[in-house]
Amino acid sequence: MLHPVGPLPAAVYWRRRLLVLVLLLAVLGGGGWVGVALLGGRDGDAAAAEATATSTAAQPPALDRVVPSLASVQTPTPTPTAAPSPSEPSPPEQEAGAPCSDDVLALEVRSPGSVPAGSQPVLELVVTNTAAVPCTRVLDQELQEIVLLDGSGARLWGSNDCFPEQSDDTRTLAPGEQVVFPLTWGGLTSEPTCTAERVPVGPGQYVLRARLDTETSPDAALQVT
Template sequence: MSSFRHPVGPQKPGVYWRRRLTVLGAVAIVVIVVVLIVVGRGNGAPSVAASGSPSASPRAAASSPAPAASASSAPSSGSSSPGPSASASAADGSAADGDTCGKGQIALKPVLDKSAYGPTEDPKIAMSIENTGSKSCHMDLGSAQQVLTISSGEEQYWSSKDCQTGGTNQDVTIKAGQTLTTPAIAWDRTRSSTTTCDSSRPSVTGGGASYHLQVSVGNITSADSAQFILN
């Protein structure tokens, strides 16, 4: 103990005391670090793994042009309360908000740019789709579902389906009271069939002949046709 209290050596006693204090300080720091690590492991809150919410998948992607009106995606509902019953929806002719459009909810109308055409004029034909219900709904309005038909009397002269290739699907939401119009296409005043797609087709009669345009989307058909004259 005398050597501890009174260091013996060539240096002054103060040098030895400073060395001992340095060693003791280092030991104390190590002990404190070890204690903090042990305590931290015992009291730390468990980490929570972050889970990303799934992104909504689009009902369908299409390269064909959309009907000429802005269409919003079908709204999602965060409520757990049940929606209208199927019987109630059928009674008023409209689907529940965001459901698939029903026949009683959609009104189709043929659209023409003119009611009479000169000998060198090609009719521009299209269709309008109106949601007459009180709820928004969605339906496939892609070219694969659209059919435009031209007839005269009881005879069909032309159909957009006869020589269609690469028809597309496009799911569109239609708000209550909203009307969409498809892009117009030109009818070349010829008679179509599935056997004349790669050959010349005969022209239809003009000179004041009367024709009718009717349209449909899927299983929904326009209630009326639109009459026009070819001169």
């Protein structure tokens, strides 16, 4: 091996061996570099993929960056407030001994509730002083009136239409005192001039309303059968 034998000079055989050795080293070196490059590329790809995944996981989604999490939003707890206790309305002011104002007078019309057609029921006008002090009021008969209305609000009868009365009646009403004025209705229709024909009021549901000068009463139901 170290001493080549052949017809050619020994230098020729040494150059051939050297060339083969160089080629072998070149082949081995090139393969090694290819393997290193392949391994390096795989490791680089894996490292890049891992870095991308880490960056993606570390950064919040775009919606989370704009809209805060509901868990981090604190809703203020409403403070319960106590309901105000209802207070009774204060009674209207009234000067003792002065004329009773409409605010301190309670007006009411009382009826039998149900009467036969053509009958002559007795109705009552009731005046009450609701003030805590006595006061005076003019209760003249020409200032008193009771009217009858039908279901649509049309006026059918008035106590002052055909038989108006007059009186001079000024009274001092004690606190809580009631004054009752009875009045008989003849069961017929009427109008303020008392010139129209008067006819019996037929069966049905009606309303009575009283008046004392400028003060009016709540309505009271009257059924004619």
